[in-house]
Amino acid sequence: MKKPNRATTSSAFTSGRSALGRRRFLQTVGLAGTGSLILPKGTLFGANAPNNKLNIALIGVWGRAMAHYNALAGENVVALCDVDEKHLAVAAQKFPDAKHYVDWRKCLDQKDLDAVVCCTTDHTHAFVANWAMNRDLHVYCEKPLANSVEEARIVRATYLKKRHKLATQVGTQRHAFPNFNRVRELVRDGAIGRLEYVSAWGTRKIPKPGYLPAAGDPPPHLHYDLWIGPSPWHPYNPEYFSGRPGGNCLHWNMYWDFGTGQVGDMGSHTMDLAWNALDADLPTTAVAKGDPFNPEVSPVGLEMTWDIPANDWRPAIKLSWFQGGRMPDSPMRAIDLWKVGHGAMFEGDKGTLISGFNNRILVPLGDDADFTYYRPRTKETLLPPLGSFQGEWLNACKGSLKTSCNFDYAGKMIEMMMLGLVAYRTGLKLQYDGATGRITPRKAENDLLYRRKYREGWTLNG
């Protein structure tokens, strides 16, 4: 099944020098695009210059991964990894020169890699991301970055040690929508006055009673044991694999051992709308309530609230997440937040800003909400467009190292969301020390909720 890797054999850098030396060269070439370096005459770019392309491993090659095919086609995809050999065959049509793997641990040991794009199930994201960074590989990881507080902290810590040489991005691509900038500008520039409370919400509901019952044997093309990977064992059922490409995650992400339901799913995208405008740090408290706890399935209905510390431009605020039929109060009866769909709301002492992913409503409130305190930006001072979200990461790998949703920003955000789930599962109001990760009250069960249980033989830090 494996094919010769043309990119590997044709590259002077991978055949004659170390992969690290090649990566340094890529970073130098990348800097040229910023105008900070003049390259010698005759330096080749584009199709004739294979050395300014990244050697990429695509791990999880079907479904969501297909949304990345075109962006990756401009680079050298030298490794494809998937637990489903039929999916490998689909991706091989697009990337015929890549080597094939079914176990991502083996894939990450391919010597010529520069970077990894991870589109597997949520319960493997922190593993793939952390192992890749341990091998000095840049990482683009689909959301959510982690399924527990501990996973978020470990991945972020690894990234922080290597941020001077690695580019990371979590796949919250809506972040590139111009509306994200416009919302940030309105909040930062005081259009709603002094910020007091922020909420974000999701409207998706996927109720399930519990793990699926055993239903036959996995087909021969599916390496089911590797699909289960680090999670506790659950018997095969074809329903876990019955979704459309890019939507199959909705067939497994609500089960605790595979995902965190809408908290990790649309929560990653929608909380990003709020976090992008807040310059938030880890919370100091978490409290939550929702549907009765089911040890097998994450809740549909859920509300979580955190205290977010003050920073240099805004006071300490409360921030909430609502999902599955729960919603914050609308500032005006005439505005139906349900019609916004997934959204975020910023409440200040002069008004409220309501935002969907692509649109926003500014609602001045009260007799003194006359906008004399607010100066709209000129065209020239608007935040610059992000451009292509995947492109931002590819450029970062080649030198800038700058991405909007790196594992520090996105790592803290998902850590906060996972902490909210600990509060939900314990029913306790938690105090949190973000510097140490210490939760109080530290009841014994907190340890299990803060960490996931892994099958023997699997470690986050490989």
Ligand SMILES: NC(=O)c1ccc[n+]([C@@H]2O[C@H](COP(=O)([O-])OP(=O)(O)OC[C@H]3O[C@@H](n4cnc5c(N)ncnc54)[C@H](O)[C@@H]3O)[C@@H](O)[C@H]2O)c1
């Ligand atoms: N950013 C977005 O808008 C967006 C949209 C959809 C899905 N996603 C995310 O993408 C991920 C994949 O979602 P999906 O719907 O494509 O799921 P999926 O179940 O279809 O899995 C995607 C691919 O990964 C493979 N895979 C699963 N486990 C693997 C493993 N351990 N090693 C190698 N390959 C493995 C599957 O066989 C499949 O080919 C999820 O984490 C989901 O949250 C993001």
